[in-house]
Amino acid sequence: MNQLLMTVAKRLGLGLFTLLIISMVIFLAVEMLPGDIATEILGQMATPEAVAAIRQELGLDQPIVSRYFDWLSGLLTGDLGQSLATGQPVLELLDDRLINTLYLAGTAALISVPLALGLGVIAALYRNTLVDRAVSMFTLSAISMPEFFIAYVLILFISVQLGWIPSMSKVDADQSLLERLQLTILPAITLTFVTCAHMMRMTRAAIINLLSSPYIEMAYLKGLGPWRIIVHHTLPNAWAPIVNVIVMNLAYLITGVVVVEVVFVYPGLGQLMVDSVAKRDLPVVQAASMIFAATYILLNLIADVVSIVSNPRLLHPK
């Protein structure tokens, strides 16, 4: 167990280091964005003096290195600076949005992960039969359609024709959990469509890959039924690859759902990020990018830990 903690601590340290590198990359990349907040605020016709004045006010005239360290130290003390566009503290701006995004991602994951695992197991159980092909065809068709298309089809049928759920998912902090859930369900279903196929295919492949192992033959020769063989004997040994794909998809749910947010007018991080890039609101863009990077690192760390825990050789050393 100590060994496990050591590994986790090591990975965590490495993750923090990676995050530091990423912070540099993000800072540089944002610096290199064409355009300038000053001209953005004042318009194309502004006098050079006015531009210089506003640049100085915003601290943009400082050398890049010192601005990076200012930003980094602010980051470490929880001060993400102020939005250049609205003057609001970035933290305040992100706070609600992050919660909304996590809520949507969580809801989508709660539907899609069990669904994908279940479908993967079923496909493996009935491999090369009609059931298997139907499952594959359904999930692959879903992933082949662009997400905005799925979103509009859902809106057309469920919101417009049936009128069950409003098409605009305008959640806010005052709503009850149930109201929120109702508003989140359409975007969540859309995201389920998009992410299910990967996870299901990997579950199926990882299980089938193990079915030719001698211990699976042994399980058959013990007279065990096919369900028990797949779920009890195969799945525990197949976790490592499956978890990695699940994690990639969870990360996507948190960082990559701009289109779905736009279609459903869902106030999430993705939209904020796109808006902020358009407005050259650098502190917001940087902060949001850091959140995305941290998400990837944390989720991959979790995947590593799950892989270790699911491997008895690592969990129970000799």
Next chain:
Amino acid sequence: MIDEKDETTNRPILEIRDLIISTEGRKATRQLVKSVSLSLAAGEVLGLIGESGAGKSTIGLAAMGYARDGMRISSGEVLFKGTDLLKLSERKRRQFRGKRIAYVAQSAAAAFNPAHKLIDQYTEAAVAHGVSDAATAENEAIELYRELGLPEPETFGQRYPHQVSGGQLQRAMVAASMACHPDILVFDEPTTALDVTTQIEVLTAIRRTIRNHHTAAIYITHDLAVVAQIADRIMVLRSGELVEEGKTEQLLEQPKQEYTRKLLSVRNLHKDDTGSGEVVLSVDSVSAEYKPGVPVLQDISVQVERGRTVALVGESGSGKSTLARVVTGLLPPVKGGIKLHNAPLTPTLKSREKDTLRRLQMIYQLPDTSLNPRQRVREIIGRPLQFYLGLKGQEMEQRLKELMAMTELEEYFLDRFPHELSGGQKQRVGIARALAAEPDLIICDEVTSALDQLVGEQILNLLLKLQKEIGMSYLFITHDLGTVDAIADEVVVMRKGKVVEQGRKTDVFSPPHKDYTQKLLNSVPEMDPQWLNKLLAEA
């Protein structure tokens, strides 16, 4: 062995009639088992013997109504107490498997699920078949673990498969097969993957189990000497057909068929001492370790003369393969040095010159993994010709043909891929590849242990022939003392990284022996059906 006198003993508990098993597929199917019949009385042990491809495992599995992927039982009957398993639905068949007929696989390390504790894999079948509840099954498991001499039987089952040794794991599987008190056990080469000394432990455990519980058994193996210790009756199979069948003593003493006689005479290869006095390889007081402070080799000195064979003998973990790694430069020694023709070798592979690399070649245990599956034989053997000797074009072609002739392979094999060759042919390609470099010494790492006995013997014969013709020197790593007798001039017995005994084969193999050498020699199964009894009586 059968002590009940009622009529049930006369009726076989298992009868297989006219069993035909073929490959599955749309293309032309091939028959793997060609109309084999057998019967097994209650409490009887039947040995199925033959080389790979004889169909013995396939028949063993068919006895449980099971065919591996890609195979199909096309016709025949498998009658368990009169019920034809093949006519049942898969669901009904499952009620026999593990419960009435249980299976013990060749490699327990692969057949135990790595994700679950041993005890859970014991109780599983009993609970699934409703034979007993988990607690009862667990108590029975502990009893069996004790009976089979497993360490700390109360807590043994709490371990995961990777936490116990190979021999213990194999015994744990024998125990697990007994969970539902089956009427028949199918043993599929249960001792083949084990060291000779461990083999005796497991063999004894198996025999005790089937005798104590009066279980009938089908014992599948390619080793006649092993099956002689355990079977009441033996069936010899070849290419899916029965060659001959008889009571164990009768079959061993008066084999009727030529093929059986050949199998019986396998261990009769013998080599007399040859030598030149010219030292090719000299290993001087080498010590090596993988982790600092944990010595794997301690103070080993070995000399190989031109035209001679030095055999490194020992069980797994004795350090014999590590010594090969040190000689080839894969593992630099922490102490001592290695000389080739009296010239010191640099310790690491990287720092060695091409010509040094050329002069030391290796042949590996598994021809399947040591030949690149995507290269034709021509490329596999041609590569060292080009790399070391710079041959090309006509010259290369000429040499390739010579090498094929030397290793007794047909020339048209040059355009084949490894998977199109048999195990023995693949190993010959491995030998040809080593010879291509025109080495001074070839290190042979368990080169026959993955092969059938008859094929292995042919490979040994080839190595001997090459030694006679071109004076090749071998460092021969093996755990099989029968092989040592066949090929070695000198023997180095190793144990836990140290040399126990070394010298001329005739000296090491004749009394008085060191204790460990004695134990190794005693552990080699003999054709005498009483061999195990005598050995156990002595101990």
